[in-house]
Amino acid sequence: MSNKTGMVRLFELTGEKRGLILVSGLLSAISAILIMMPYASVYFILKELLVLKDFYSTLPMKKIM
Secondary structure, eight states: OOOOOOHHHHHHHHHHHHHHHHHHHHHHHHHHHHHHHHHHHHHHHHHHHHHHHHHHSSHHHHHHH
């Protein structure tokens, strides 16, 4: 019985399908990054809205209406 652990043991068990394990790991990493996209989008939208709020608050209201 071998005392190998971690990725070495995983690759030993997969045998000839080692490439599929690497591809699945890569796709999993891409998925983790893409899951954060809605949060980043909301952040940038709110950031832009807050900048515009500061801009419009410095203008006299009579000129806007």
